[in-house]
Amino acid sequence: MAIQGIKKELRVKFLVPKAKLKAERRAKEWTTSYVAELIGLERRQYEQKEKGLYPFHDYEMLILASAFGKKVSELFF
Template sequence: MTNKEKVRSRFLLPKKRLREERKKRELTTLYMADLIGLKNRRQYELKEKGQFPFQDYEMAIISKEFGMSETDLFFSR
């Protein structure tokens, strides 16, 4: 396993806390995709499932929308 693969497996985990908070607020994946400027909800869903990384600015936008820290939403286990 390469170093990059190790890092990806460590940090590209499903964003369970993010999903819980989104559902608690009754927000759709389409709304979230629009919020961060993605073309469709599928792109957002793949990021939320941990298959693709969120960009820094996307994490900042979502954190501001939820009124929570990026650490709590994206890096809590």
């Protein structure tokens, strides 16, 4: 039961809209389709992740950070 509580708490903490990522994407004038393609997703899947409905995988965060020339923490945390 304790593990479930921790998981729920972390989900609430980290599964939030990615405002920094969205701001960087817009600053570069990149579409959600383009960014989705970078990490091998459909546009709709990427948009759900950017909105905080689903988590990004570690490798997706690394790919995006590299593409934006930023650290993972600058975009996601």
